[in-house]
Structures are given as structure tokens and as C-alpha cells.
Amino acid sequence: MIEVRRSGELAPSVDRAAGWPTPHFFSSFTSTGDTPMAKSSTEKPAKQTTTTPLTVTAETHHARGFGVKGYFENYDSLSGITMADPFQRAGDRTDVFVRFSTVAGNKGSMDLARDVRGFAVKFYTREGNWDLVGNNMPVFFIQVTMKFPDLVHSVKQEPDREFPQAQSAHDNFWDFISLTPEAMHMITWTMSDQAIPRSFRFMEGFGVHTFRFVNADSKSTYVKFHWKPMLGMQSVVWNEAVKINGADPDFHRRDMRNAVTSGDAPAWELSVQLFDDDFADSFDFDVLDATKLIPEDILPVKPRHRLHQRSAAARSKFLWRANYEPKSWGADGGPREDPDEGFRSYVESVSGDKRRVRPESFADHFSQARQFFSSQTPVEQAHIVDALVFELSKVQTPRIRERVVAQLVNIDTGLAADVATGLGMPGAPERIEPAREPIDLDPSPALSILLSGPDSFEGRRLGVLVTNGADAKTLRSMRAAVTNVGAQMAHIAPTISGVVDSDGNELAVDEEIDGGPSVLFDAVALVLSADGADAHVHCKFVGLGPNAEVLLLAAGLDDSRRDAGYVDVGSTQKSSAAFVDALAALR
Ligand code: HEM
Numbered sequence: 001m002i003e004v005r006r007s008g009e010l011a012p013s014v015d016r017a018a019g020w021p022t023p024h025f026f027s028s029f030t031s032t033g034d035t036p037m038a039k040s041s042t043e044k045p046a047k048q049t050t051t052t053p054l055t056v057t058a059e060t061h062h063a064r065g066f067g068v069k070g071y072f073e074n075y076d077s078l079s080g081i082t083m084a085d086p087f088q089r090a091g092d093r094t095d096v097f098v099r100f101s102t103v104a105g106n107k108g109s110m111d112l113a114r115d116v117r118g119f120a121v122k123f124y125t126r127e128g129n130w131d132l133v134g135n136n137m138p139v140f141f142i143q144v145t146m147k148f149p150d151l152v153h154s155v156k157q158e159p160d161r162e163f164p165q166a167q168s169a170h171d172n173f174w175d176f177i178s179l180t181p182e183a184m185h186m187i188t189w190t191m192s193d194q195a196i197p198r199s200f201r202f203m204e205g206f207g208v209h210t211f212r213f214v215n216a217d218s219k220s221t222y223v224k225f226h227w228k229p230m231l232g233m234q235s236v237v238w239n240e241a242v243k244i245n246g247a248d249p250d251f252h253r254r255d256m257r258n259a260v261t262s263g264d265a266p267a268w269e270l271s272v273q274l275f276d277d278d279f280a281d282s283f284d285f286d287v288l289d290a291t292k293l294i295p296e297d298i299l300p301v302k303p304r305h306r307l308h309q310r311s312a313a314a315r316s317k318f319l320w321r322a323n324y325e326p327k328s329w330g331a332d333g334g335p336r337e338d339p340d341e342g343f344r345s346y347v348e349s350v351s352g353d354k355r356r357v358r359p360e361s362f363a364d365h366f367s368q369a370r371q372f373f374s375s376q377t378p379v380e381q382a383h384i385v386d387a388l389v390f391e392l393s394k395v396q397t398p399r400i401r402e403r404v405v406a407q408l409v410n411i412d413t414g415l416a417a418d419v420a421t422g423l424g425m426p427g428a429p430e431r432i433e434p435a436r437e438p439i440d441l442d443p444s445p446a447l448s449i450l451l452s453g454p455d456s457f458e459g460r461r462l463g464v465l466v467t468n469g470a471d472a473k474t475l476r477s478m479r480a481a482v483t484n485v486g487a488q489m490a491h492i493a494p495t496i497s498g499v500v501d502s503d504g505n506e507l508a509v510d511e512e513i514d515g516g517p518s519v520l521f522d523a524v525a526l527v528l529s530a531d532g533a534d535a536h537v538h539c540k541f542v543g544l545g546p547n548a549e550v551l552l553l554a555a556g557l558d559d560s561r562r563d564a565g566y567v568d569v570g571s572t573q574k575s576s577a578a579f580v581d582a583l584a585a586l587r
Contacts, residue, residue, distance in 0.1 A: 105166025232454030
């Protein structure tokens with residue numbers, strides 16, 4: 001039988017560091033009346049003081065981030081639903097600052113870690129600053145705020161050895177996860193390609209929580225926030241992520257800076273899912289449960305606003321001496337709180353007893369994890385299996401591996417069996433009894449990156465391997481076709497000092513061949529080049545210019561080893577445009 005520790009079972013309940021029995025902190029206070037999860041604002045700070053604090057800023061969660069300035073523009077007004085300033089008038093613009101981040105790694109870690117990405121937007125509204133803190137995944141690991149310090153401590157480097165960092169592939173993380181079944185939905189996301197995005201520009205953002213909009217009549221409407229990238233979604237594959245981290249640990253921040261400084265600043269559309277209490281009550285789960293999403297197929301998202309970036313900023317300067325309130329610095333001796341103009345909570349009646357219990361509406365931990373897995377294409381499902389096998393093979397304690405696989409059975413028996421096989425576990429995986437039996441929900445295509453991919457090559461980068469004598473006409477028409485769809489083209493050459501094309505023009509070189517491996521590009525083309533082999537291995541599209549045939553044969557890539565990704569590129573504008581059209585697809 002797979003051993004699962006429940007409160008007080010199989011383990012002493014007295015924490016040796018704190019010296020007292022571990023309290024039942026894993027449920028928030030709730031009322032037994034109609035209002036679920038009425039949270040107490042004092043409980044989390046109390047819990048945090050009983051656990052080891054992460055005091056070094058460079059080592060806290062979301063330590064590694066990159067910021068961009070831009071503006072937010074309303075398509076239409078939501079003034080009937082909310083009083084919030086940025087949504088009042090169609091066409092209004094509000095300045096914003098967006099910080100993208102990874103969660104687990106320290107400040108100097110690499111960008112392509114398998115991780116959730118932070119997507120935090122600060123609106124400089126006419127009423128003051130408003131933070132819409134989001135992630136690139138619509139759900140979260142835990143249902144109860146109180147578990148947060150444990151989640152973060154489990155994923156950060158193990159305290160007795162300070163590694164691994166920027167990796168969830170270790171015993172402590174999977175130990176915590178295997179004992180926290182509510183996390184399994186989020187695990188299907190973090191083990192999917194969503195956790196290794198091609199760049200910040202190709203990922204979605206979600207407010208995760210269910211918020212309230214409140215209008216001038218104090219009427220409340222529930223709202224979930226979705227940011228959709230105008231470029232579509234794209235990820236890299238794990239094999240690329242590993243190599244990108246070595247070749248360019250700053251890949252994501254460099255990509256964003258390149259895009260913004262070259263005038264191709266990315267944009268997202270903000271969509272809101274709006275609903276009332278009756279709609280909320282129509283679900284078996286609680287809309288306040290952060291491990292759940294409302295599928296777009298049930299409540300479609302409609303873009304209402306646009307976020308546009310215009311400049312990149314890696315660091316900020318501290319302009320203020322103090323970040324507490326009340327304070328007496330400054331000419332006015334302030335600022336001080338303002339009960340009238342400042343933030344006001346929505347007023348609601350709460351009845352019943354105040355208790356630390358988890359409501360029954362939070363008991364289904366697997367149905368949406370199942371839905372996420374069944375919504376993926378077979379390739380994406382195979383990536384999830386590979387990711388789990390990789391992560392769990394770094395776990396040295398067999399019973400932790402077994403517990404995770406036993407949780408996976410509740411998501412998909414095939415998934416559990418494939419992971420078990422990958423880990424060399426004998427026999428059919430056992431199952432851990434779930435708190436509530438999961439049900440099968442309809443697949444939601446919006447949950448698949450491959451089904452929501454870009455429809456053109458816009459925003460992506462073609463690396464062209466060039467040597468002295470590269471055909472000038474081919475290069476010219478290729479650049480025109482790439483620029484025409486809003487993409488970028490870079491020259492890769494045997495040396496960084498430049499090459500001379502067939503017309504005698506000097507070409508600036510962006511990357512020397514070893515510094516610019518094919519993994520750093522979305523597609524590659526060979527115009528008088530030698531080595532197409534690496535691009536072949538990484539499933540890139542490969543454009544074949546004049547003479548490339550000879551070189552491919554020399555690299556052992558005869559016809560039998562080439563698929564539809566190898567495209568002949570003639571020297572005309574028309575053939576270059578056809579090549580760039582082919583690049584729109586994801587491979
Ligand atoms: C459930 C309990 C949660 C707690 C207690 C919590 C706590 C925190 C804290 C203390 C920080 C600041 C870290 C620092 O700078 O030292 C932080 C940052 C952040 N959190 Fe959470 N968090 C929670 C859930 C979430 C969720 C659900 C999301 C997604 C919407 C999220 C997204 C972020 C992001 C994006 C940042 C970085 C913001 C930035 O770029 O400055 N967190 N969180």
C-alpha cells in the first residue's frame with residue numbers, strides 16, 4: 001500500500017524546531033454559512049514566523065525577473081460593471097509596468113528553467129497604482145494560503161545543500177507534491193510545455209484568482225483576468241531548453257529587449273470572464289479555489305483591452321527612503337491612510353460559525369487535471385510523460401516516486417503507466433484514493449499550445465547560416481519576406497568578423513556559428529553553409545539555398561532522413577515568401 005501521511009498519522013505531530021504540536025494550519029478559517037473561505041488576514045504572517053524565512057532577496061521566489069514599460073488601452077467601457085479607473089472609457093490609455101519572472105530560481109539563474117512564469121502588471125491609474133499580479137498558468141498549486149511558505153520552501157534549493165536551484169527536480173519538492181493532491185492539476189501544467197515558453201512574448205497571463213468588480217451601485221460581478229499574446233502561444237522543447245540555458249542563460253530577457261528596441265514590441269489583449277453567483281453555483285467546484293479554472297469553452301473570453309510594451313528595463317532605482325506607513329518623511333509629512341479614497345473591501349454578510357475546516361466544494365483535486373491532460377495533443381502528452389520521468393528520476397527516495405505515480409493514476413492510467421515504465425517501476429501503478437472521485441470533463445482545445453499556436457511567423461527569428469560568397473539575391477529576398485511578416489533575420493557565420501556575399505557586399509554577422517546554435521532560432525536557413533545536422537536534430541524548419549544540397553549530403557542527411565521541414569529556397573521573392581509561410585507552423 002502507498003503510504004500517505006494524513007494529519008497526525010504515521011508521523012509525530014510535534015515540530016522539533018518549533019517545539020509545539022503542529023497546528024491545523026492547512027485549512028483557512030471559514031464560516032459554516034454560505035460564505036466559503038472567509039480568510040483571516042493574520043494567519044499567514046503567523047505561519048510565516050513559524051517557518052524558516054527566506055530572507056535573502058536574491059533567493060526569494062520570483063527573484064529573477066525582467067521589466068517592461070508600456071500602456072494599457074480600453075477597447076470598450078466596463079463602467080456599468082466596475083468603478084476601477086482603467087476600465088471606464090473606451091480608448092483610454094493607462095501607463096503600465098510589467099514584470100515577468102521565474103519563480104524557483106535565484107536571481108542569477110537561467111531563463112529556460114522548467115517553471116511557472118510570473119506576469120505581474122502594475123497600472124499607474126488616475127486613482128493610484130493597481131497591481132494585477134498574474135502567472136502564465138491559470139491555476140495554482142495550493143487551495144489554502146497557509147501552505148504557501150511550505151510550497152516555496154519545498155521547491156527552493158534543499159536547505160542542507162543549497163541545490164538544486166531553479167529546478168523542481170528534487171526530493172523535497174516531489175515529497176511535498178505527493179502529499180498535496182490538490183497540486184496535481186498545477187503539476188500537469190508545470191510538467192507541460194507551458195513551463196518552457198519560447199519567450200515572454202508568446203505566453204499567456206492569468207490573474208488566477210477570482211476577483212470582484214464592484215460598480216457605483218455596489219453591485220458585485222466575479223471576474224477572472226486572461227492576457228492573450230497577440231503573437232499566439234509557443235514553447236520550446238525540453239532538449240532545446242537545456243541547450244538554450246547553456247548557450248544563452250538570458251534568452252528570454254534578451255529576446256524581450258531585442259523585440260522592444262527593434263520596434264517589434266509585443267502586445268497582449270486582456271479578456272475578462274464575468275459571472276454572477278448563480279453561474280458560480282453551477283459548478284461542482286468552488287470558484288474561489290485557485291486550483292481550478294473556468295474553461296473558455298464554457299465561458300468564452302472576449303478581448304476588451306490591449307497591453308502594449310514600449311521600453312525594457314532590467315533594473316529599477318530605489319527613489320524612496322521608506323516603504324512603511326504611517327511615516328513622516330516629505331514636505332507633507334505623509335502619506336497617511338485615507339478611508340474614503342483608499343481601497344475598500346466589498347461589504348458582504350457572513351453567517352455561521354468561524355472554523356478551520358476545508359469546505360467540501362474544495363474536495364475534487366483531479367477532474368481538471370484530467371481535463372488538461374486529455375486536451376493536449378499526443379505530442380504534448382508525450383512531453384508531459386518525459387518531463388515527469390526526468391523530474392522523478394532526480395528523486396532519490398523510491399517511496400516519493402511511487403507516491404507521485406500513485407497520484408497520477410487519478411489523472412490518467414496511461415500517463416501513470418508510461419511514467420512508471422520510464423522510471424523502471426515494476427507492475428501496474430497503485431492508486432491513492434482521492435478525497436472525491438474525479439469525473440471526465442470535455443477536452444478544451446484552448447489548453448493546448450499546439451492547438452493555439454501562432455498563425456504566422458511574426459515575432460519569431462530566422463537564423464541564416466552564411467559564408468563568404470553567399471548568394472546575395474537569395475539573402476535579399478529572404479530578408480524581404482521575413483520583414484514583411486514582422487519577423488527578424490540574423491546572420492550566423494564561421495567568424496564574427498563579417499562575410500562578403502556574392503555581390504561583394506559586406507554582411508554584418510550576428511552570431512559566430514558556435515555562439516549561435518540552431519536552438520537559439522525558430523527556424524534556420526542554409527545559404528552556402530556547412531553543417532545542417534544540429535538543426536535537423538532540433539526539429540527546426542531548414543531552408544535550403546543554392547548548394548546546400550551538397551553540404552547536407554556531406555553531413556549524412558540524404559533524402560531518406562529529411563521530412564517536410566526541409567524546404568528548398570529559391571532566389572526569388574516568391575519562393576522566399578513561400579518559405580516564410582511554411583515557417584508559420586509549429587513543429
Ligand atoms: C497563495 C498564496 C500566495 C502567497 C502567500 C504569495 C506570496 C508572494 C510574495 C510574498 C511575493 C513577493 C516575493 C518577493 O518579492 O520577496 C510574491 C510574488 C509574486 N507572486 Fe505570489 N503568492 C501567492 C500566490 C500567487 C499566485 C496565485 C500568483 C499568480 C497569480 C502569484 C504570483 C506572484 C508573482 C507574479 C510575484 C512576483 C511579482 C513581481 O514580479 O514583483 N502568487 N508572492
